[in-house]
Amino acid sequence: MTLVNYLVLSGILFSIGAMAVLLRRNSIIALMGVELMLNAANLTLITFARWHGNLHGEVFAFFVMLVAAAEVVIGLAIVVSIFRTRRSASIDDVNLLKN
C-alpha cells in the first residue's frame, strides 16, 4: 500500500460530501456535507505533507480547520435565524429571490 490510497480515500469522501450538498434538502445536513469536503481536503494536504517531507501541508490543514470552525459557526447562525423567521430548515423554502 502506498500513499496514493489516502488520496483515493480522500477523493471518495470529497465526492460523497459534494453529493450530500447536492442531494439533501435539510440545510444542516448540507452544511455537514461541506464539512466532509473540507475534511477530505485536509486528508489530502496531510498526505502530501508526508509525501514531500515538510510540514507546510499540515500548517495549511490547520488553517483549513480554523476557517471551517468559523464557517460552521456563521452557517449554523444563518440556519437558526432563517428557521426563526420561516419555521423551516429546508433549502427549498429559501426562495425569496425566485421569480
Add this chain to the structure above:
Amino acid sequence: MSLPMSLAETGVVSTGESVFFWIVAPLAVLAALGLLFARKAVYAAMCVVFVMISLAGFYIVQEALFLGVAQIVVYTGAIMMLFLFVLMLVGVDASDSVVETLKGQRWIAAIGGLGLIALIAAVALRATMPAPRGLELANEDTNPVGVARLLFSDYVLVVEISGVLLVTAAVGAVVLTRAERLRPKRTQREVLEEKMAAYAAVGDTGLRGLPAPGVYARHNAADVPALGADGKPIEDSVPRVLRIRGQQRSIASVSPELAAQLEASTSTHAGDGGARSVTQSGQPGMPGTEPAPGTTTVDGERPTSQSTEDTGTKRAEQEEQQ
C-alpha cells in the same frame, strides 16, 4: 536493521498502517454514505462524527499527531456538537422532503458525484509523483514542535489574521442569532409601579408572595393547598400549572382525618367569630385545641402564646373564681 523500513526507503507504508487503513477506510466510507442516506438528521450527524474520528486516526498514523488531536477536539468535540445543538434547536424531525423540485436533479447529482470519484481516483493513480520522503526529519523534535515552529515563524501573520477571523465569526454569530426586541424594555421600577397600580385598582392581585403549598397540611408535596389560619385551604398556594392541568389534590384525599378535624373545628367556631377576641386558633395540631370556645378568652390578656399547661392552670383559676 531492527527498525521497520521507513517510508523514504521503501516507498510503501508499514504493514500496521496498511492494516489500519484497510479496516478503518471502508468503515469511514460507509459512515460517509450514512450522511447521504440517513433519513434522520441526528443519524447523519453521528455518521459524520464517526468519519471525523477515523480521519483523526489517519492523521495520527500519518505522523501528524498535532492535527489528529486537533481534529478530535475541534471537529468531534466542538463543531459536531454545535451541529447537534442546532438540530435540537431546529427540531430533530426537520423534515427532509423527498419531492424533487428540480427535475432529474438526483440523477445528475449522483452521476456527477460518481464521475468525480472516478476522475480523482484516475488522477491520483496515474500521476507521476516523486518518491515519498516521510516526516522523520521534519518531526525530529516531535510533530507539535515542528508545526509550532512553522506557525509562529513563516505563518505568524496568518495566525494573527485568523484570530481576527475567529473573533469576527463569534460576533457575527451572536448578531445573527440575537432575538429582535418586540416591545420596549421594562425596567424594574415600571414593573413595580404597574403592580401597585393594579393593587390600588383591583385589590388583592397577589402583590404579596403566594403562600407555599402543603404547609401545615400533613403533606409536603406541591399539589396540596396550604391551610390558612382559619382552617380553610388556600387554592392559590398550589402552583398554577398544576391547577390548570387539574393535578391538585384536596386535603381530604391526602389526610381524611385532618379534613374531618378541620370540618369539626370550623363548624364549632363558626358562630362565635365575632364574640371572641384574638385567641388560639383552635385548629388541629396547634396548642389550645381542647378548650371549649369561650373558656379560653380572658379579657385584656393575650393567651395566644401560652402553652396548653398555662391554659389549663388558668382554667382552673377561673373555675375557682366562679
